[in-house]
Amino acid sequence: MLQELRMYNPEYLERPYVVVLNKIDLPEARNRLLSLTEKILRIGCDEVTSEPKMMLEDAVHSLSTEDGSTDKLSPQITNKDKRDREIEDYPCPLAVVGVSVLKGIRINEMLKEIRAALRKCRDSREALEPSTRP
Numbered sequence: 001m002l003q004e005l006r007m008y009n010p011e012y013l014e015r016p017y018v019v020v021l022n023k024i025d026l027p028e029a030r031n032r033l034l035s036l037t038e039k040i041l042r043i044g045c046d047e048v049t050s051e052p053k054m055m056l057e058d059a060v061h062s063l064s065t066e067d068g069s070t071d072k073l074s075p076q077i078t079n080k081d082k083r084d085r086e087i088e089d090y091p092c093p094l095a096v097v098g099v100s101v102l103k104g105i106r107i108n109e110m111l112k113e114i115r116a117a118l119r120k121c122r123d124s125r126e127a128l129e130p131s132t133r134p
Contacts, residue, residue: 002087013090018117020110025100037096044092094120
């Protein structure tokens with residue numbers, strides 16, 4: 001997925017993002033959820049932090065219970081240079097959520113993470129804008 005985005009437009013990988021893993025109702029997907037989530041969370045990080053591990057534990061628990069900006073790189077770096085970067089060199093996702101859209105599993109958690117990511121982007125953008133108040 002990230003390789004496709006990098007080939008299409010490497011600047012997309014500089015933007016904040018949430019990874020949604022669908023079809024977790026399938027046994028083979030459920031079995032790979034934890035390892036795949038850990039692998040995704042290692043992108044842009046030296047190690048997985050405790051906060052994402054909490055998300056992982058929540059994802060695994062909910063499965064067992066069936067509960068339901070701008071480019072920060074310098075301007076002289078070309079798109080070709082960005083395509084040559086390793087995937088691990090890009091920022092890590094804001095969240096990784098396993099869902100089953102078909103069965104409605106963890107849809108609310110997905111929406112919550114998307115809203116939190118949008119709020120975080122808005123808040124960081126507002127912090128960068130100069131205040132217009134006297």
